Amino acid sequence: MRLRSAVLLSSVALAALALTGCSGDPAPEATPTSTAGAAGDLCGAALGEGASTDGLTVGGEVGATPTLDATLPLEIAEPSRLVVTEGDGDELAEGDWFEYSMAIFDATTGELAQAGGFGEHMVPIQASAQSGVGQLIGCATVGSRIAVTIPGSEQGAAAVYVIDVNDVVDLPTKAWGEDQTPVDGQPTVKLAKDGAPTITLPDTDAPTETVVTTLKKGDGAVVESGQDVLAQYTGVKWSDGSVFDSSWERGTPAPFNTAQVVAGFTKALEGQTVGSQVLVTMPPADGYGSVPGHELEKETLTFVVDILDAGSAIAAP
Incomplete structure (x- = not known):
């Protein structure tokens, strides 16, 4: 076997x-x-x-x-x-x-x-x-x-x-933090009853640097460098607004480590608190621009991420 x-x-x-x-x-x-x-x-x-x-x-x-x-x-x-x-x-x-x-x-x-x-x-x-x-x-x-x-x-x-x-x-299925004041010029987010986001991009040029906005401020622990995180997320391409990846569509949160994701995702999560919802837009340099031939190599990406939990990773004693 x-x-x-x-x-x-x-x-x-x-x-x-x-x-x-x-x-x-x-x-x-x-x-x-x-x-x-x-x-x-x-x-x-x-x-x-x-x-x-x-x-x-x-x-x-x-x-x-x-x-x-x-x-x-x-x-x-x-x-x-x-x-x-x-x-x-x-x-x-x-x-x-x-x-x-x-x-x-x-x-x-x-x-x-x-x-x-x-x-x-x-x-x-x-x-x-x-x-x-x-x-x-x-x-x-x-x-x-x-x-x-x-x-x-x-x-x-x-x-x-x-x-x-x-x-x-009893794992939460969506961010529970306090709503924060929207930032003008950023993508807008509409949430379904279950918390799944719909992202609408502004009619502007894509940003040339990674922009992180906190939509909901959670009351949990701060996400530290190299920690494991459990999150719900949806990602869209700035070029056409289409969804290219979503844990919501798969029906279960995704686990990952902040040191094992693209740089823009790391910047979006580290320093945030558990229970928060974060909006991040990252240019190719912080996305897949360093991966020649990747289908998203030249894409600016926008994610909405609900941080459900964070904790220590397996490590050498």
């Missing part, structure tokens, strides 16, 4: 593992695209146990940074999953957003390579049988600790993931 390719990206947070396609790709993405799909069998999507989980011992309490004990190097022929601790909370259901912690161990040396969420907030991810999350987590109960062995590939070395399912959360 093989994992979907997105699950093998062992250098980023589980959100990115399952929901994005970023792993050192030289072409930056404005926002990653979610792979969450139709409702499915979340329990049935989970990986089974295998030879590489036999004799694998994970120490420590759920919620604390784990330890790994195994005969090394760990031989991993195929991905396998082991329930280390079964929690006594509710079982995850398709579409649930849940908070988690994760540690990644090198399967050759046993050393802790990356960790996050142990004593710090990370953005939640969505349980879906249609994405890698379903294979890694399945329908685990809240309070569970799961270990997953991943064979080496072109995307990364063989690894052991230890994932704690901390809590199911």
